[in-house]
Every structure is written in C-alpha cells, then in structure tokens.
Amino acid sequence: MSPERFTAMGVEVVVGGARASEFAAVRALFDVWERTFSPFLPESELARANTAPSRLVAVSPLFARVVDVALDAARLTDGLVDPAFGSPAVDWTSLRLTGRMLRRRRGTTLDLNGIVKGLAADAALELISGPGFVSAGGDVASRGAAVVGLPGGGSLRLTDGALATSGTTHWKHHLIDPRTGRTSTSRWTEATVAAASCLSADVAAKAAFLLSDDGPAWLDARGLPGRFRQRERIHVNGAWEHAMETTLAA
C-alpha cells in the first residue's frame, strides 16, 4: 500500500498504512485542526482569539487542551518554545488557562505553530489501526517500521515513535529566538530529534536548535537522540550514537 498525500495546515501530509476509511478520518482530523489553529484563516478559532477585544476569551475544549500542551512545552524548555509573542515584555507567562477560559496580558498574540503539527500527526496516527505512519510537514509519527529520509542525505528505520526536524532551511524561514526576539543565530542548519511522540520530538528539536552549541548536551540530558546538520557536516549527540549502536549490536 503506497503512502497517500494531501495538503493541510500549509504543509504536505503523507499517510502510510491507512485503510480508506482511516485515511478519510485522518483528512477530516487535519481539516478540523486547520480550521481551528490556522493563523491565516480569519475565521479560525486562533485568529478570533487573537483579535478578540477582551483579555479573557472562552475557547473550545480542543483549543484549551492544545494551549495547555503549549504551556507545558514552554515550561519544559524554559520558554524556548513559546506560544505567545507581542511586545518584548510578552511571553508564555502572559497566558493563564483556567478550564476553557484563556486570559492574556494586553498585547499578547498566540502562536501555536510550534506544537500543532506534531500533535496533529500523533492524533492522526491513533486513527490508523495497524502499522503505519503520518508525516505532517516533515514531522513523522510511526508505528511499525518506516524508512525515513534525513536532512542532508541518509536515512534510518523508525520502528516506533517519532522524528521531527527544526531549522531554517525551508523557504528560508528563520526561527525567532524567544530569548532575544530576533532571528536565531544557531550554528546549526537543522536539528532532527527522535522521541516517543511527534509532539516531544518537535518541541525538543526546536529547543535544541535554538540552544545552538548546547543543543546536543541538552538532548542528552533528556535521553533524546539528536542529529544536527551544519551545512554539509553532520553531528550526532551521545543518545543518537547509542541508539544506533545498540540496534547494530542487537
């Protein structure tokens, strides 16, 4: 069964191993998530929350849960993955979520791009009953073996879990470093991280990329394999090396 593809949330989604009904369910899930979290659709819940005049906004259960995850990601990365931006004084601590009520400091804009793709890939994989994979814009969640191409060449076999890549190469888009509010000056071109879920891999890849020289050790301290590309040079951290060696030795 060859993978099927469609476009959603501004990226290509690739689905492997899904039956026709499961593929339809995956498409429907991405459709709902795009209508909820797109910063480009004026009628999306995200756009409406960002333009609401009140500082206190009632949000849907899905929206509330994703904001909750985003705040967890911000806490775990010391704000490197930050769902809030605006004036220099604004960061994730400007947000308060109580149930479905979201309170923002004046001038705070929500940006959930940092986690939505990974979460959607994880949720979509749950809709496939057997072995399969879902890639959302290069964030790959897999159950059963999938051969995944790596940035700069090469590939690996992802048997269970996820891979995500963060960096600056695609569309010359640059990551903003929340610590400075400016374009990241990371030494890396890209950082790829393997983790149990696409959400974890995506969040950790962004943090490790922004941490530049400290990225590999930051991942090692969390037991996460990381592969970094600096133009044509590839650097892997200890956890990545260990994971590959362990497999070869088995």
Added chain:
Amino acid sequence: MESRLEPARRRAGTAKRALTGAAAIGFAAALLLARASHPGHTASPASSPSSSSSAVIAPTGDGYDGSDGGFSYEAPQVQTHVS
C-alpha cells in the same frame, strides 16, 4: 586520599546519572501526559506511539550488504525536514 576520593566520585557519578534519567523521564512524561489528554487520543496502549518511553531508531541497509557484492538501498518512504 585517592581511596576516599574514588567512592565519592562514583557516588557523584551515580547521582548525576540518576538526575539525567529523571530529567529524561520528566520531559517525555510531562509532554506525553499532556498529549494523552488531547482529543484524538484513544488511550490504546497497544497502538500508541507513547507506549514506549523513547523512539526506536536503527540504521537502514544503505551501503555494502556483504552478501552478493552489491549495495543495498532502502528508498525512504517519507522525509523529515523543516517546514
């Protein structure tokens, strides 16, 4: 002197490894707990990628396969990249 320092170093090393392990579990578990509560999660341990605490990755057969003098190559089914 060395005999007293060595056990202390070992204890420090053990403590450091324990802390590192705790950090790894903390990061994964916190995000997985958050993930487990989001819509679309079916709480099916057997089918969930969160059923293990880490990803399982392995080298592919790219390169010399040692059997018939040829090179094996597995074409990627999907690519990880920046979007």
